[in-house]
Amino acid sequence: MPKTPVFDEGRARQIIAEHLDLEGPLLPILHAFNEEFGFVSDSAVPLIADTLKLTRAEVHGVITFYHDFRREPCGRHVLKICRAEACQSLGSEAIARGALAELGVTWHGTTKDGEISVEPVYCLGLCASGPSALLDDLPIGRFDKAKLTEAIGEVSAA
Amino acid sequence: MTRVFVPKDVVALALGADRIARKISELGAARGATVEIVRNGSRGMFFLEPMIEVETPSGRIAYGPVSASDVASLFDANFLNGGAHALRIGKAEEHPYLAKQTRLTFARCGITDPLSLQDYEALDGWRGLSRALAIGPTAIIAEVTQSGLRGRGGAGFPTGIKWKTVADCAGDRKYVVCNADEGDSGTFADRMVLEGDPFMLIEGMAICAVAIGAKKGYVYCRSEYPHGAKTFNEALRLAREAGWLGNNIKGSGFSFDIELRMGAGAYVCGEETALLESLEGKRGIVRAKPPLPAHKGLFQQPTVVNNVLSFAAAPFILAEGGAAYASFGMGRSRGTMPLQIAGNVRYGGLFETAFGLTLGEIVEEIGGGTLSARPVRAVQCGGPLGAYFPKALFDTPFDYEAFAAKDGLIGHGGLVVFDDTVDMAEMARFAMEFCAIESCGKCTPCRIGSTRGQETIERLMKGENIAGNLTLLEDLCQTMKFGSLCALGGFAPYPVTSALRHFPEDFQPHMAAAAE
Numbered sequence A: 001m002p003k004t005p006v007f008d009e010g011r012a013r014q015i016i017a018e019h020l021d022l023e024g025p026l027l028p029i030l031h032a033f034n035e036e037f038g039f040v041s042d043s044a045v046p047l048i049a050d051t052l053k054l055t056r057a058e059v060h061g062v063i064t065f066y067h068d069f070r071r072e073p074c075g076r077h078v079l080k081i082c083r084a085e086a087c088q089s090l091g092s093e094a095i096a097r098g099a100l101a102e103l104g105v106t107w108h109g110t111t112k113d114g115e116i117s118v119e120p121v122y123c124l125g126l127c128a129s130g131p132s133a134l135l136d137d138l139p140i141g142r143f144d145k146a147k148l149t150e151a152i153g154e155v156s157a158a
Numbered sequence B: 001m002t003r004v005f006v007p008k009d010v011v012a013l014a015l016g017a018d019r020i021a022r023k024i025s026e027l028g029a030a031r032g033a034t035v036e037i038v039r040n041g042s043r044g045m046f047f048l049e050p051m052i053e054v055e056t057p058s059g060r061i062a063y064g065p066v067s068a069s070d071v072a073s074l075f076d077a078n079f080l081n082g083g084a085h086a087l088r089i090g091k092a093e094e095h096p097y098l099a100k101q102t103r104l105t106f107a108r109c110g111i112t113d114p115l116s117l118q119d120y121e122a123l124d125g126w127r128g129l130s131r132a133l134a135i136g137p138t139a140i141i142a143e144v145t146q147s148g149l150r151g152r153g154g155a156g157f158p159t160g161i162k163w164k165t166v167a168d169c170a171g172d173r174k175y176v177v178c179n180a181d182e183g184d185s186g187t188f189a190d191r192m193v194l195e196g197d198p199f200m201l202i203e204g205m206a207i208c209a210v211a212i213g214a215k216k217g218y219v220y221c222r223s224e225y226p227h228g229a230k231t232f233n234e235a236l237r238l239a240r241e242a243g244w245l246g247n248n249i250k251g252s253g254f255s256f257d258i259e260l261r262m263g264a265g266a267y268v269c270g271e272e273t274a275l276l277e278s279l280e281g282k283r284g285i286v287r288a289k290p291p292l293p294a295h296k297g298l299f300q301q302p303t304v305v306n307n308v309l310s311f312a313a314a315p316f317i318l319a320e321g322g323a324a325y326a327s328f329g330m331g332r333s334r335g336t337m338p339l340q341i342a343g344n345v346r347y348g349g350l351f352e353t354a355f356g357l358t359l360g361e362i363v364e365e366i367g368g369g370t371l372s373a374r375p376v377r378a379v380q381c382g383g384p385l386g387a388y389f390p391k392a393l394f395d396t397p398f399d400y401e402a403f404a405a406k407d408g409l410i411g412h413g414g415l416v417v418f419d420d421t422v423d424m425a426e427m428a429r430f431a432m433e434f435c436a437i438e439s440c441g442k443c444t445p446c447r448i449g450s451t452r453g454q455e456t457i458e459r460l461m462k463g464e465n466i467a468g469n470l471t472l473l474e475d476l477c478q479t480m481k482f483g484s485l486c487a488l489g490g491f492a493p494y495p496v497t498s499a500l501r502h503f504p505e506d507f508q509p510h511m512a513a514a515a516e
């Protein structure tokens, strides 16, 4: 769950400043934005570009290259479902289709109540206990529809 | 006080280990037993996870797979003294799955508390680095070269030669970079090191740093591994506090430190030059070689990039000698390989063994066939860019050259098993789709070819112009194979052509289309 769900320029500047001692600070900064706000706002681009002496296009290029950096706010919880081969061998795709239908979303979508965003992921390193998913920081192994529904219910209630 | 080990490896967590740990504490307190819970790594027998172990006077007794609802009955069965129970396994190391392994790299994993320096030292920790500091760069590189160690990230390049190349470069700003991007489906050995024995990776990287004269190291860890990252960061802090990292390591006059960096969900960043770009804060676009990273790597400085398992082999090699490591294996594949048996398989897990077992032995005997109890039909070896092997090739020995001779690769050692319900046309389609999603976009055969490939297979699956589309697909695969800059575009054809060659029936008028 994002710490500050709306973009805040003061906090953004603070985050950038905290990373300036690093070699190659851009990815750590973007990760920190993702974590703080749940996404990397377009408003962050000029702030980062100015401080790191990069062009806005360069910063934009990096943000859009990586699957992790969201450009829109996400749900309160993020469910990552593995779509890679080892999970496919255990029927993950059909189960995932069912779960998406039940939540009323497609891949990368967020439920209407803003509770859950669903993202595809290509391997979680749980390939001998698949199908696998990650709900926020909670790994889920050997999932079926019931297990996913239960896990979602638990985080939503919390 | 009885010590109970409840793994915190993410597989165990995914199957409810935290709940079990809580339940043991609760019930222990309620029943007046003094229980100390240790969160160890995993032994790698994932089919038995969550596998808990109890320390008794006659050794550690394992129970598994345990669920929270079993805990009460375990107390009733007096498990704290190793009592009989339906889930009792006995001593983990006597279980055939472990007893048959040769654990050099994973010798400690699952036995120790991953963040206990005391445990690490008690089981040979820091012996390799201590010797490295004593013998110096030339002798270290001689040991690594003699070990025959080849990079475990996929390409199998001799590690000793790589280290020597960087050691021979002038200048004192050099880097040690660990590739912990582990993007291949079916692999988890790097993750197990990060979560289960992180000091070993620190030690291996420090040995490399001494050998090449580097002061700074980076671990580039995929963001899909938040748990591994957390444990590894904590290990860095502890190692620094204990003087194994930082200025003047253990009074040797040598200084070296490591920083953990997270990837951002791009498979191509596992390719070493894309990884370096990413570390520098850029898009993960593959660099043309030369220059090699060894000459101009991170920030254009001489850099060793190695896989987690390559670094992790170094402490053993330095402690026991290169010859001891090389005494395992076959042909030019020396030492051990941590196999990762995954997918639709009954006994999935990590199986470290000398090179040379046949694929059939690994899948049928060790892996026990499929989880679904249906016949095995295909095994994808070496990740998403690896070939699909049919049963007819099960006599292939696990060795770099033997696999290459069958148009396959062992890659990072992952094996994904499929039963007879698999649709190989769909798997071929997925290989192209994955390449399209993950392509860095630098070269046309990969960027465009993968999308065209995906479309062509979709047409085949609909039964359109089978002969023409098959020719087109073969053609496209050739173009990608020979016209791509890196192995993403260059190897993506392997799963496709192996599926075409070994499972041609799946590319005939498609089952789904035929049913319409």
Ligand SMILES: Cc1cc2nc3c(=O)[nH]c(=O)nc-3n(C[C@H](O)[C@H](O)[C@H](O)COP(=O)(O)O)c2cc1C
Residues within 6 Å of the ligand: B150, B151, B152, B153, B154, B155, B156, B157, B179, B180, B181, B182, B183, B184, B267, B268, B269, B270, B271, B272, B273, B305, B306, B307, B308, B310, B311, B486, B487, B488
């Ligand atoms: C698309 C692609 C993905 C790769 N992914 C990884 C990876 O996740 N981990 C890894 O160690 N090597 C990966 N490699 C291989 C690296 O480029 C490089 O060979 C390796 O990190 C060198 O370390 P080693 O000699 O210890 O194997 C990948 C290569 C390609 C082309």
Ligand code: SF4
Residues within 6 Å of the ligand: B268, B286, B438, B439, B440, B441, B442, B443, B444, B446, B447, B484, B485, B486, B487, B488, B489, B490
């Ligand atoms: S083959 Fe694909 S991933 Fe590799 S450099 Fe070319 S476009 Fe990038």
Ligand code: FES
Residues within 6 Å of the ligand: A082, A083, A084, A085, A086, A087, A088, A122, A123, A124, A125, A126, A127, A130, A131, A132, B185, B186, B187
């Ligand atoms: S393939 Fe799904 S966790 Fe690895």
